[in-house]
Amino acid sequence: MNLxxxxxxxxxxxxxxxxxxxxxxxxxxxxxxxxxxxxVVVLEAGPNVEPGDHTPDETEAVDIIWMDERLSxxxxxxxxxxxxxxxxxxxxxxxxxxxxPRPDARDMSFRRETGQGVDWPISPSELxxxxxxxxxxxxxxxxxNYPWDPDRRYALPxxxxxxxxxxxxxxxxxxxxxxxxxxxxVISQDWQQEGFGLRQACVNCGACHQGCRNGxxxxxxxxxxxxxxxxxAEIRADSTVHTIETDKSGAVTAVIYRRGGxxxxxxxxxxxxxxxxxxxxxxLLHNALANSTGQVxxxxxAHGGVQVWGRFDQLMRSYRGYPSSIISEDMVRPPxxxxxxxxxxxxxxxxxxxxxxxxxxxxxxxxxxxxxxxEQYPYMAGLGINAECLPSDSNRLTLSDEVDELGVPKAxxxxxxxxxxxxxxxHAVTTMTNIVSAAGGSDxxxxxxxxxxxxxxxxGETADVGVVDADGRSFDIPNLWICDTSVFPSSLTAxxxxxxxxxxxxxxxxxxxxxx
Amino acid sequence: xxxxxxxxxxxxxxxxxxxxxxxxxxxxxxRDALAGEIEVVxxxxxxxxxxxxxxxxxxxxxxxxxxxxxxxxxxARWMLVGxxxxxxxxxxxxxxxxxxxxxLFGLAGVVLxxxxxxxxxxxxxxxxxxxxxxxxxxxxxxDGHLSDESAREFVDANIAEPLAETDMASAVSGxxxxxxxxxxxxxxxxxxxxxxSEVGNLAVPALIVSGAQDGDLGDPAxxxxxxxxxxxxxxxxxEHAAHLLPIERPQEVAAAILTFWRDHAGTSPGxxxxxxxxxxxxxxxxxxxxxLSRRVLADDPGxxxxxxxxxxxxxxxxxxxxxxxxxxxxxxxxxRVDQQLGRxxxxxxxxxxxxADVDAYRLGLDALVGFGVDTPERQGEMIxxxxxxxxxxxxxxxxxxxxxxxxxxxxVDLARQWMAHPATFSRVKYDGFGNGGDGxxxxxxxxxxxxxxxxxxxxxxxxx
Numbered sequence: 001m002n003l004x005x006x007x008x009x010x011x012x013x014x015x016x017x018x019x020x021x022x023x024x025x026x027x028x029x030x031x032x033x034x035x036x037x038x039x040v041v042v043l044e045a046g047p048n049v050e051p052g053d054h055t056p057d058e059t060e061a062v063d064i065i066w067m068d069e070r071l072s073x074x075x076x077x078x079x080x081x082x083x084x085x086x087x088x089x090x091x092x093x094x095x096x097x098x099x100x101p102r103p104d105a106r107d108m109s110f111r112r113e114t115g116q117g118v119d120w121p122i123s124p125s126e127l128x129x130x131x132x133x134x135x136x137x138x139x140x141x142x143x144x145n146y147p148w149d150p151d152r153r154y155a156l157p158x159x160x161x162x163x164x165x166x167x168x169x170x171x172x173x174x175x176x177x178x179x180x181x182x183x184x185x186v187i188s189q190d191w192q193q194e195g196f197g198l199r200q201a202c203v204n205c206g207a208c209h210q211g212c213r214n215g216x217x218x219x220x221x222x223x224x225x226x227x228x229x230x231x232x233a234e235i236r237a238d239s240t241v242h243t244i245e246t247d248k249s250g251a252v253t254a255v256i257y258r259r260g261g262x263x264x265x266x267x268x269x270x271x272x273x274x275x276x277x278x279x280x281x282x283x284l285l286h287n288a289l290a291n292s293t294g295q296v297x298x299x300x301x302a303h304g305g306v307q308v309w310g311r312f313d314q315l316m317r318s319y320r321g322y323p324s325s326i327i328s329e330d331m332v333r334p335p336x337x338x339x340x341x342x343x344x345x346x347x348x349x350x351x352x353x354x355x356x357x358x359x360x361x362x363x364x365x366x367x368x369x370x371x372x373x374x375e376q377y378p379y380m381a382g383l384g385i386n387a388e389c390l391p392s393d394s395n396r397l398t399l400s401d402e403v404d405e406l407g408v409p410k411a412x413x414x415x416x417x418x419x420x421x422x423x424x425x426x427h428a429v430t431t432m433t434n435i436v437s438a439a440g441g442s443d444x445x446x447x448x449x450x451x452x453x454x455x456x457x458x459x460g461e462t463a464d465v466g467v468v469d470a471d472g473r474s475f476d477i478p479n480l481w482i483c484d485t486s487v488f489p490s491s492l493t494a495x496x497x498x499x500x501x502x503x504x505x506x507x508x509x510x511x512x513x514x515x516x
Numbered sequence: 517x518x519x520x521x522x523x524x525x526x527x528x529x530x531x532x533x534x535x536x537x538x539x540x541x542x543x544x545x546x547r548d549a550l551a552g553e554i555e556v557v558x559x560x561x562x563x564x565x566x567x568x569x570x571x572x573x574x575x576x577x578x579x580x581x582x583x584x585x586x587x588x589x590x591x592a593r594w595m596l597v598g599x600x601x602x603x604x605x606x607x608x609x610x611x612x613x614x615x616x617x618x619x620l621f622g623l624a625g626v627v628l629x630x631x632x633x634x635x636x637x638x639x640x641x642x643x644x645x646x647x648x649x650x651x652x653x654x655x656x657x658x659d660g661h662l663s664d665e666s667a668r669e670f671v672d673a674n675i676a677e678p679l680a681e682t683d684m685a686s687a688v689s690g691x692x693x694x695x696x697x698x699x700x701x702x703x704x705x706x707x708x709x710x711x712x713s714e715v716g717n718l719a720v721p722a723l724i725v726s727g728a729q730d731g732d733l734g735d736p737a738x739x740x741x742x743x744x745x746x747x748x749x750x751x752x753x754x755e756h757a758a759h760l761l762p763i764e765r766p767q768e769v770a771a772a773i774l775t776f777w778r779d780h781a782g783t784s785p786g787x788x789x790x791x792x793x794x795x796x797x798x799x800x801x802x803x804x805x806x807x808l809s810r811r812v813l814a815d816d817p818g819x820x821x822x823x824x825x826x827x828x829x830x831x832x833x834x835x836x837x838x839x840x841x842x843x844x845x846x847x848x849x850x851x852r853v854d855q856q857l858g859r860x861x862x863x864x865x866x867x868x869x870x871x872a873d874v875d876a877y878r879l880g881l882d883a884l885v886g887f888g889v890d891t892p893e894r895q896g897e898m899i900x901x902x903x904x905x906x907x908x909x910x911x912x913x914x915x916x917x918x919x920x921x922x923x924x925x926x927x928v929d930l931a932r933q934w935m936a937h938p939a940t941f942s943r944v945k946y947d948g949f950g951n952g953g954d955g956x957x958x959x960x961x962x963x964x965x966x967x968x969x970x971x972x973x974x975x976x977x978x979x980x
């Protein structure tokens with residue numbers, strides 16, 4: 001993004017707020033705080049680039065991905081890298097899928113409904129106005145009639161359907177499953193973005209996950225961050241925070257970050273960690289902060305994301321068009337469930353290397369059978385899910401014995417899908433296999449995977465169950481706040497992006513209403 | 517796309533750029549010597565031969581002129597051959613092709629013949645003055661061009677042994693036909709310009725040829741000057757030759773080029789012309805074009821591994837051959853994985869049961885040493901066991917489970933290297949690299965339905 005004319009703070013200045021991370025957690029909040037007159041510095045580990053600099057080439061597009069190594073363990077290790085965390089001004093919104101279902105009220109009151117999992121310490125009715133604000137500000141595209149919420153209205157008509165979309169619609173219709181155009185933070189028409197300027201309408205280039213080159217897809221560098229900058233916030237790229245300093249009372253006084261091989265100290269009155277579900281708890285554990293009850297790193301969750309692909313007679317070439325343009329919420333609470341919670345379904349587009357990786361990790365193919373399967377790529381179309389994942393004390397992030405270049409121990413994440421997750425996956429595989437088959441697909445391929453980094457610093461009513469309170473404020477350190485997906489107490493079936501941005505605006509309001 | 521249209525023309529094109537005071541004619545013998553193997557397309561640079569100096573003959577203008585000619589030709593797979601002055605032009609074009617800036621695709625190699633470097637050419641000032649003087653009014657012929665006498669003196673100074681009469685006449689004629697302004701443009705400006713920061717280092721396979729009896733641009737200068745530009749260069753010196761290599765020793769030059777093509781430059785899988793055309797087009801961004809242009813360069817047959825031992829690399833090559841079988845002109849997937857490991861380019865995570873990526877590869881490959889000499893049946897058994905987690909490697913510190921995790925990473929890494937090559941893109945009918953160029957508005961896709969193709973796509977518009 002264009003950083004010219006940006007206000008620059010001195011290292012000797014004590015700024016009001018430092019925000020670590022510039023993604024969906026850090027950016028909306030920064031815009032709000034700066035608009036309220038606070039002096040805010042955002043420290044982003046990755047570089048600053050222009051949208052037009054992105055490339056659809058998957059090998060090179062990892063420059064917008066957090067590629068520092070993490071150790072993944074447990075019985076169902078989750079994949080990191082391009083599968084979740086981002087890097088660069090804009091954070092994970094540079095590569096996110098922009099699939100924006102709203103959080104389901106039932107999912108936020110999960111324990112009250114099911115007796116399992118946990119409830120959010122925030123009522124859905126309190127969060128929903130923030131969700132609507134985000135949608136209106138960013139321009140979300142969606143259907144005129146949303147079957148699961150008939151009163152809902154989207155600012156823009158849906159983005160174009162592709163071959164996978166038509167397949168999913170066909171299959172769902174044959175089975176009596178409701179499906180429609182997905183809510184997407186991708187503008188289907190040119191949109192004047194307040195604080196930024198023109199975002200061009202989506203041209204169906206298909207490379208959302210490699211970085212949107214014309215501003216059609218929402219990312220923080222073409223929305224909230226330019227607003228924040230225009231209101232006086234500073235965005236410091238290539239700056240990796242590794243140390244948090246506190247005074248005798250335990251309050252945060254400064255952070256130390258590495259930029260260009262040199263350590264810098266920036267003083268602050270308040271710190272907001274928005275570094276994501278892995279880097280935030282890693283930073284806290286490394287600095288032994290905010291962890292008096294041992295909650296940091298616990299209850300790591302990853303959404304179930306199993307995919308079912310089928311082979312079709314026609315060329316599907318699902319790399320064309322918005323990758324997830326169809327949604328079904330019919331399975332958020334399936335009537336025949338042998339589990340609690342449920343899942344969302346979406347149509348899938350996949351780039352060739354992503355397809356190859358998922359295929360290999362999910363199968364035992366090698367040799368001519370592998371290359372033949374890869375050559376079927378253009379004929380394949382599929383569906384995927386985003387499934388509830390119950391929090392579990394044994395799914396946990398800890399620090400490993402290995403350190404990175406900055407001397408910070410690498411994160412070690414143990415994740416084992418529980419019985420409920422397995423039951424959801426089995427249900428989803430059956431449902432999606434039926435849909436793909438009904439749509440005419442053959443040679444069904446089931447590719448298990450999980451996605452997103454949730455939990456690890458969750459919101460809680462008390463310090464015994466959470467790291468931060470319902471507002472996102474640390475129980476231990478009054479001038480430390482956390483605002484990223486690590487605070488999610490339950491996973492929700494909705495993909496986290498929209499909820500995250502809403503939560504970010506809410507956290508900003510909480511900060512502004514606090515005496516400090 | 518039918519397999520017929522996907523087939524890559526076997527004969528590469530060599531775009532030949534001549535020396536100062538010469539023209540395309542100087543490559544006539546080379547064309548004959550390479551006929552059947554390599555198509556020689558020699559270009560008259562602006563102000564030389566049949567090309568009038570219309571828009572100027574500066575290095576920049578000459579470079580852009582040649583880029584337009586290569587684009588118009590439409591070659592799918594090509595080399596640049598630059599002689600003396602033409603060498604500097606070739607290097608700059610190579611740099612613009614590999615960065616994606618030029619609307620070209622398919623560069624496979626660069627051949628420099630007694631070539632001028634991208635830095636100022638070493639030239640004695642008195643000699644420069646003498647040559648500039650030949651184009652002055654007092655010395656030039658009545659038509660304003662260099663005199664026959666000056667032309668002969670120039671040719672004589674650049675050869676080791678007397679030329680055949682017809683060759684001598686042709687060489688002198690080349691000098692005589694040179695536009696005196698183009699002559700001066702090179703001597704006064706072009707040869708003195710420093711292009712090294714724009715060109716940088718080039719990874720393209722390169723053959724750098726010098727004449728044993730050349731002066732300022734002989735082998736030592738070639739190694740020092742052009743060797744600094746080309747990271748993967750092979751140096752050849754031709755005996756009984758000075759500076760006019762394609763005229764003096766066309767057979768030897770042709771033989772060196774053929775060997776270079778067969779052993780190195782031409783060993784990568786060919787990308788169908790229809791795919792290359794889209795990559796070269798304005799539908800593909802400069803950055804993406806540059807990425808793909810560099811990726812299709814042939815792997816170095818003498819590749820020295822960055823992090824693996826030679827034995828480990830050999831084992832990985834044997835495994836790659838079974839896991840991701842390729843035909844002739846295979847990509848050296850193992851070498852590319854070694855490079856990826858050497859650059860620290862992991863995928864952002866590893867299974868916690870494994871040591872760091874490089875260590876896992878080393879241990880895993882050591883556990884499989886001798887894989888290449890096993891029978892295909894035994895290899896197949898081993899692979900199946902590695903995948904299902906039952907393979908036991910005696911004496912390895914990796915247990916069966918760890919070997920399984922590592923082998924999954926290796927399968928992914930090797931397959932991704934294969935999948936990422938533009939030749940494979942064509943096989944799997946992927947053309948998303950052409951989803952938008954650098955214009956104010958990106959092109960994207962218009963037809964998204966199953967079975968529909970757009971006219972710009974490599975396979976052309978239609979239904980399938």
